[in-house]
Amino acid sequence: MYEKDGEKYFVVDGHMHFWDASEENTKNKYGEGFIRCFYDYHKNLSPEDYVWPLEKYRKYDEPTLMKDLFEDGYVDVAIFQPTYLTDFYHQGFNTTAQDAVLKEKYPDKFVLNTSFEPRLGEAGLAMFEEKVRKYGSKGVKLYTAEWHDASKGWKLTDPWALRHLEKCEELGVTNIHVHKGPTIWPLNRDSFDLADVDDAASTFPGLNFIVEHVGLPRLEDMCWIGTQEPNVYGGLAVAMPFIHTRPAYFGQVVGELLYWLGEDRLLFASDYALWHPKWLVEKFVDYQYPMENEYPEITTNVKKKILGLNAAKLYDLKVPEGVSAGDEGTGQDVTEKPAVPVEASVGGHSE
Amino acid sequence: MTEARTGGLVDSPPVDSSAVLEALGTVRDPELDEPLPDLGFVSSLEVDGDTVRVHLRLPTYFCAPNFAYLMVADADTAVRAVPGVRQAEVFLDDHFTSEEINHGVAQRRGFQQSFDGLADDELDELRTLFRRKALINRQQRLVKALLDGGATTGELGRLRLGDLPPSPELDTYLQRRAELGLDVGPEAPLVVDTDGNPIPPELLERHLRFASLTRVSIEGNAGFCRGMLATRYDLPAPTVAAD
Numbered sequence: 086m087y088e089k090d091g092e093k094y095f096v097v098d099g100h101m102h103f104w105d106a107s108e109e110n111t112k113n114k115y116g117e118g119f120i121r122c123f124y125d126y127h128k129n130l131s132p133e134d135y136v137w138p139l140e141k142y143r144k145y146d147e148p149t150l151m152k153d154l155f156e157d158g159y160v161d162v163a164i165f166q167p168t169y170l171t172d173f174y175h176q177g178f179n180t181t182a183q184d185a186v187l188k189e190k191y192p193d194k195f196v197l198n199t200s201f202e203p204r205l206g207e208a209g210l211a212m213f214e215e216k217v218r219k220y221g222s223k224g225v226k227l228y229t230a231e232w233h234d235a236s237k238g239w240k241l242t243d244p245w246a247l248r249h250l251e252k253c254e255e256l257g258v259t260n261i262h263v264h265k266g267p268t269i270w271p272l273n274r275d276s277f278d279l280a281d282v283d284d285a286a287s288t289f290p291g292l293n294f295i296v297e298h299v300g301l302p303r304l305e306d307m308c309w310i311g312t313q314e315p316n317v318y319g320g321l322a323v324a325m326p327f328i329h330t331r332p333a334y335f336g337q338v339v340g341e342l343l344y345w346l347g348e349d350r351l352l353f354a355s356d357y358a359l360w361h362p363k364w365l366v367e368k369f370v371d372y373q374y375p376m377e378n379e380y381p382e383i384t385t386n387v388k389k390k391i392l393g394l395n396a397a398k399l400y401d402l403k404v405p406e407g408v409s410a411g412d413e414g415t416g417q418d419v420t421e422k423p424a425v426p427v428e429a430s431v432g433g434h435s436e
Numbered sequence: 437m438t439e440a441r442t443g444g445l446v447d448s449p450p451v452d453s454s455a456v457l458e459a460l461g462t463v464r465d466p467e468l469d470e471p472l473p474d475l476g477f478v479s480s481l482e483v484d485g486d487t488v489r490v491h492l493r494l495p496t497y498f499c500a501p502n503f504a505y506l507m508v509a510d511a512d513t514a515v516r517a518v519p520g521v522r523q524a525e526v527f528l529d530d531h532f533t534s535e536e537i538n539h540g541v542a543q544r545r546g547f548q549q550s551f552d553g554l555a556d557d558e559l560d561e562l563r564t565l566f567r568r569k570a571l572i573n574r575q576q577r578l579v580k581a582l583l584d585g586g587a588t589t590g591e592l593g594r595l596r597l598g599d600l601p602p603s604p605e606l607d608t609y610l611q612r613r614a615e616l617g618l619d620v621g622p623e624a625p626l627v628v629d630t631d632g633n634p635i636p637p638e639l640l641e642r643h644l645r646f647a648s649l650t651r652v653s654i655e656g657n658a659g660f661c662r663g664m665l666a667t668r669y670d671l672p673a674p675t676v677a678a679d
Contacts, residue, residue, distance in 0.1 A: 114532070115532060118497035118498065118532050119497075119498065121497065122496045122497050122498050125496065125664055125667045125668050126664070128667050129663050129664055129666075129667040130663075276500060277500075301656075301657070301660075302467070302653065302656075302657040302660075303653065304649065304652065304653040304656070305569075305646070305649050305650045305653045308649055309646075327660075330663065331659060334652075334656050334659060337652045337656065338652070338656065341649050341652055345649070
């Protein structure tokens with residue numbers, strides 16, 4: 086819980102990891118390149134005092150994670166998003182099995198999400214069902230651009246992906262976190278393309294689709310889809326740290342999202358250990374637009390919703406007394422948003 | 437043109453390295469819509485007789501290989517067109533597909549052949565998609581300047597290309613329109629969709645709102661890429677005009 090100026094903020098970290106990219110676990114040059122790329126993200130956007138040495142960054146231990154998130158970082162509940170990458174790391178980068186160890190020790194502190202792999206077909210479906218039964222997951226994290234054998238990635242609208250999403254409905258796995266981005270292999274198409282999220286969100290109105298990193302670098306497509314589909318959410322991992330290095334740009338991103346999606350569909354996340362939640366939470370609660378603009382105001386209520394209340398709704402988390410947001414927020418109602426001319430969103434709708 | 441003859445061979449004019457740099461300046465990151473040298477993506481340029489060697493670098497090891505391929509191939513084409521250049525060697529360094537891309541471009545094999553079995557088709561469609569985004573971004577810059585100067589939305593809807601005074605911003609906008617095969621004549625409307633159709637007055641406001649979002653997105657990405665490049669190669673931190 087974070088308190089400032091008499092206000093209480095229930096903090097849900099919507100996206101964090103407990104990874105192992107130690108040299109022993111790194112399988113090949115891709116694994117090496119991956120963690121170094123992550124490290125550059127960390128160094129580039131963190132305040133100087135929060136930059137770790139590379140060795141610590143490759144593999145951090147449980148006490149470090151628990152202290153950073155729950156003692157220093159104000160986090161009440163943290164959502165594990167697995168990142169398997171078993172082609173890069175012998176034991177995987179951050180699997181549900183690894184995360185489950187902490188979930189078992191601290192059941193109230195963590196939400197344990199899992200994943201599925203539609204390219205395994207029927208076998209994938211069985212594996213997924215087993216994981217959900219074992220871990221009780223309410224959400225999945227999906228990497229549609231992930232390299233797997235000779236596959237060039239997949240789409241949420243592929244037949245086997247649809248079968249898995251049906252299974253999600255059946256098992257009560259309602260939160261589908263989708264990472265759109267470079268987890269790589271030569272793709273002739275744009276790996277950030279969000280068109281399949283649009284289609285899947287229409288097909289499965291009972292599921293929530295959380296687009297991680299708010300679609301960056303395709304913010305325009307993210308916002309466009311958000312106006313069309315009421316069950317599409319934006320996860321702010323990676324967008325958050327710009328609050329320090331580029332506060333005006335951060336304001337533009339959040340301002341656009343508030344305008345197009347509204348204040349009820351945005352989720353705070355640190356992406357730990359990419360960034361430390363402590364400074365993100367502190368700076369966000371203090372945040373005021375540093376520039377003149379016409380965006381919706383980021384009020385205390387908006388901040389409460391983004392920091393935790395929106396995620397609490399998606400995951401049925403118990404919110405302590407005294408932190409609910411009054412609902413007089415100024416975020417605009419998305420149902421009143423005019424449809425954007427289709428031509429303007431050029432993100433693959435011609436397919 | 438003067439032609440010095442030695443032993444029956446025609447000497448090429450000496451290669452001017454500033455002309456090579458200028459040629460590289462015509463090559464843009466398809467996604468960020470900015471020239472490679474401005475983005476810091478050209479790490480070295482060496483002229484050796486009639487051979488030019490260029491090394492390119494990108495902000496991360498995992499930058500999308502499709503865009504990376506386009507940039508290396510475009511740079512190769514641009515350098516070869518400089519007078520006097522007989523051989524161009526363009527290398528992409530420190531990328532997870534450096535080997536495939538460098539080999540593919542040198543052999544002029546195309547994207548699909550460079551990634552045998554992994555890529556299905558060429559990149560024209562992707563390039564067009566991002567040219568359309570860039571068109572909206574460039575249009576927004578022009579329009580924003582006019583709005584800041586006191587123009588109303590209604591007036592913008594009636595403006596024709598010929599009504600605008602010459603400016604570098606207008607030139608880059610016209611260039612994108614021409615590349616997409618859209619009308620660039622003085623009578624053509626200024627504000628159009630990506631197919632070149634004028635925007636009906638009642639849709640103009642939302643068109644401009646979305647154009648503004650597109651600009652935030654593209655400029656934000658460019659700023660992030662500059663920052664990541666600086667971190668990766670220990671360069672001075674870039675100055676960000678927007679912040």
